[in-house]
Amino acid sequence: MSKVIVVTSGKGGVGKTTTSASFGTGLAQRGHKTVVIDFDVGLRNLDLIMGCERRVVYDFVNVINNESNLHQTLIKDKRVENLYVLPASQTRDKEALTREGVERVLNELRQSFEYIVCDSPAGIERGALMALYFADEALIVTNPEVSSVRDSDRILGILASRSRRAEQGDEPVKEHLVLARYAPDRANRGDMLSVDDVVEILGIPLLGVIPESQSVLQASNAGVPVILDEQSDAGVAYNDLIDRYLGENRPHRFLTVEKKGFFRRLFRN
Amino acid sequence: MTLESAKLTSETLSPFELKGSLFTLTVMYLREVDKALIARHLHEKIRQAPALFSNTPVVIDLEPLAESNVTVDFAGLDRVLREHGMIPVGVRNGGVILQAAATLAGLPLLPESRSGGARKSDKPEQTPACHSKIITQPVRSGQQIYAPQGDLIVLGAVSAGAELLADGNIHVYGPLRGRALAGVKGDTEMRIFCQSLEAELVSIAGRYRVIEQLDEAERGRPVQMYLVADRLVIEPLTR
Ligand SMILES: Nc1ncnc2c1ncn2[C@@H]1O[C@H](COP(=O)(O)OP(=O)(O)OP(=O)(O)O)[C@@H](O)[C@H]1O
Numbered sequence: 204m205s206k207v208i209v210v211t212s213g214k215g216g217v218g219k220t221t222t223s224a225s226f227g228t229g230l231a232q233r234g235h236k237t238v239v240i241d242f243d244v245g246l247r248n249l250d251l252i253m254g255c256e257r258r259v260v261y262d263f264v265n266v267i268n269n270e271s272n273l274h275q276t277l278i279k280d281k282r283v284e285n286l287y288v289l290p291a292s293q294t295r296d297k298e299a300l301t302r303e304g305v306e307r308v309l310n311e312l313r314q315s316f317e318y319i320v321c322d323s324p325a326g327i328e329r330g331a332l333m334a335l336y337f338a339d340e341a342l343i344v345t346n347p348e349v350s351s352v353r354d355s356d357r358i359l360g361i362l363a364s365r366s367r368r369a370e371q372g373d374e375p376v377k378e379h380l381v382l383a384r385y386a387p388d389r390a391n392r393g394d395m396l397s398v399d400d401v402v403e404i405l406g407i408p409l410l411g412v413i414p415e416s417q418s419v420l421q422a423s424n425a426g427v428p429v430i431l432d433e434q435s436d437a438g439v440a441y442n443d444l445i446d447r448y449l450g451e452n453r454p455h456r457f458l459t460v461e462k463k464g465f466f467r468r469l470f471r472n
Numbered sequence: 473m474t475l476e477s478a479k480l481t482s483e484t485l486s487p488f489e490l491k492g493s494l495f496t497l498t499v500m501y502l503r504e505v506d507k508a509l510i511a512r513h514l515h516e517k518i519r520q521a522p523a524l525f526s527n528t529p530v531v532i533d534l535e536p537l538a539e540s541n542v543t544v545d546f547a548g549l550d551r552v553l554r555e556h557g558m559i560p561v562g563v564r565n566g567g568v569i570l571q572a573a574a575t576l577a578g579l580p581l582l583p584e585s586r587s588g589g590a591r592k593s594d595k596p597e598q599t600p601a602c603h604s605k606i607i608t609q610p611v612r613s614g615q616q617i618y619a620p621q622g623d624l625i626v627l628g629a630v631s632a633g634a635e636l637l638a639d640g641n642i643h644v645y646g647p648l649r650g651r652a653l654a655g656v657k658g659d660t661e662m663r664i665f666c667q668s669l670e671a672e673l674v675s676i677a678g679r680y681r682v683i684e685q686l687d688e689a690e691r692g693r694p695v696q697m698y699l700v701a702d703r704l705v706i707e708p709l710t711r
């Protein structure tokens with residue numbers, strides 16, 4: 204049974220695309236055939252972060268409009284077996300995402316993929332609503348700040364009321380919390396919310412905490428999902444997250460202030 | 473001293489007298505909520521008939537917005553109207569959600585107009601007098617839940633930015649972080665109960681308190697809230 208997983212947040216710039224790229228890559232690395240779809244029509248950057256922007260010929264909107272087929276449009280990842288990207292169009296507007304069109308493409312993808320990861324745009328407008336409408340599960344990406352948590356709360360409300368599962372009265376969308384850009388020292392000083400604060404406010408299970416890390420920017424500049432940088436703290440955190448998602452028991456790391464020298468030696472920051 | 477007060481009752485008249493009276497007032501049927509748009513149109517009207525706009529009392533009729541789901545910034549609207557020589561004295565029609573917002577902004581609620589005749593609410597009520605609404609999911613930011621003619625019972629958390637409205641009582645068995653307005657049709661006997669008071673605003677029959685007015689001792693505690701002589705009282709729930 205294939206699963207459609209939306210990566211969403213409400214607020215912009217919190218790490219959805221970073222998370223989508225690493226989540227899709229990690230699942231594929233573990234042998235699951237996975238496609239990552241960029242729903243951010245007009246602002247595509249998933250292909251940049253995944254390092255395949257030079258191989259984009261057709262895009263998601265072309266497939267929706269029957270201007271190309273999936274076989275022509277899907278980009279096969281060069282590094283990781285089982286991993287594909289369906290890029291967004293840079294030239295169309297979000298109106299191009301029709302519900303019927305999105306549904307048809309997802310149904311076709313369900314035939315051959317185990318995991319379909321939907322990288323949502325920010326906001327609660329059409330693009331974001333389309334990305335979440337057909338979801339079976341959701342990764343809610345939040346930063347430890349009040350405004351980000353508030354927007355995630357709002358998205359959770361929309362998932363619970365306006366997704367297809369909600370509209371049809373099916374089992375609700377399964378929710379996972381991903382707390383990204385976490386800086387324990389700043390949480391300790393009270394500049395940011397703590398992990399416990401965020402979990403308490405949102406009330407959904409915590410799938411992973413991704414530390415604030417230089418390595419994320421370096422990886423995305425290099426077009427390599429940060430999960431492939433196994434020396435980095437963020438890479439390690441994403442790998443733990445995948446294992447946890449697949450049912451392994453992995454204690455959360457990077458929750459407390461780094462002990463000088465110890466983690467430094469283990470992981471590049 | 474007794475002499476003084478005797479003198480007062482016998483020699484002076486009561487400082488005022490209350491009597492009912494009828495007035496003809498201007499009614500503004502509000503169709504749009506865009507304040508800039510309203511201001512532009514008022515400006516134009518003033519140009520045509522300046523005499524109409526010198527501290528003219530006006531009643532805002534919300535009927536045209538009744539089915540529209542919009543939110544109205546009544547404080548802002550009040551400002552715009554006053555800037556244009558109109559003094560809002562109250563609102564009527566438009567449904568309980570808009571009316572609750574108007575009451576919170578200090579605009580009294582006037583009786584519904586009867587002239588329309590065909591109003592749905594004028595028909596005799598078929599449904600039972602009380603039906604409670606039970607919400608088993610958390611109520612998230614941006615969601616609004618209304619329990620007409622009954623109590624609203626929420627089993628989970630009510631997030632900041634969420635809003636609960638009930639004609640009856642409100643019970644929240646998780647933390648209450650959003651807004652809760654009980655007795656929105658004006659019933660002062662209604663109460664609000666919650667497991668942890670962290671609310672942005674609580675209101676019973678239009679008498680409200682905002683988060684800043686909450687006592688630190690009440691915050692985060694299980695409490696009940698009710699009106700005593702028009703004052704909203706918050707009292708710990710003791711087991
Ligand atoms: N864990 C992290 N540590 C440091 N920087 C991060 C981390 N995660 C993301 N970033 C940075 O934050 C910025 C936004 O990340 P990303 O594009 O993944 O967010 P997004 O939620 O997809 O944004 P948008 O809403 O614009 O689609 C990028 O510059 C990225 O490098």
Ligand SMILES: [Mg+2]
Pocket residue numbers: 219220221243322323324
């Ligand atoms: Mg993005």
